[in-house]
Amino acid sequence: MKRPILIHPDPRLKKVCVPVPDLSDDLRVLADDMLETMYGAPGIGLAAPQIGILQRLIVLDCVKEDDDEPRPLVMFNPEIISSSGETNVYEEGCLSIPDQYAEVTRPKVVEVEWMDRDGKAQRETFDGLWATCVQHEIDHLNGKLFIDHLKPLKRQMITRKMQKLKRERARA
Ligand code: K1U
Ligand code: ZN
Secondary structure, rough: EEEEEEEOOOOHHHHHOOOOOOOHHHHHHHHHHHHHHHHHHHOEEEEHHHHHOOOOOOOOOOOOOOOOOOOOOEEEEEEEEEOOOEEEEHHHHEEOEEEEEEEEEEEEEEEEEEOOOOEEEEEEEEEEHHHHHHHHHHHOOOOOHHHOOOOOHHHHHHHHHHHHHHHHHHHH
């Protein structure tokens, strides 16, 4: 089932999320709903707080080419265990900040540990867009948005646009 995505500013997007204790069928359904919501948006990632669930769960699939096999990743309690000194600049977007894009600098390569949909511990090194996306999603779990990486004036400008968008949507 697709879930509605919260739009910034929303206090739930600023909260630090709690770890998922043990896997359950409810959590697997939540992860599947998040993948459906992400693909439907469309997007390349989604974090649980974006649908109002304040638990440490993210999903992502950064396979770009339509002809390539999809690679949906479900990560419970993801943790970055190492980051490269080398950085990468990517023009990021966010499903909670529609139609706004800005360049963000982040480590180019990150090593991540997480628990998968079957409760199995996983560890993998990500590069390029995958690394950017997994860092963007883990930021969400810590109440941080990509605009928090920008200069205050630019952040304020985007926030005002989102406030206007939310007022318009509420009136419609
Ligand atoms: O977390 C989110 O809000 C999802 C976000 C992830 C992301 C995008 C760009 C850089 C870092 C993280 C998105 O998916 S925004 C939409 C998007 O990037 C996209 C949509 C359709 C096709 C390809 C990309
Ligand atoms: Zn986002």
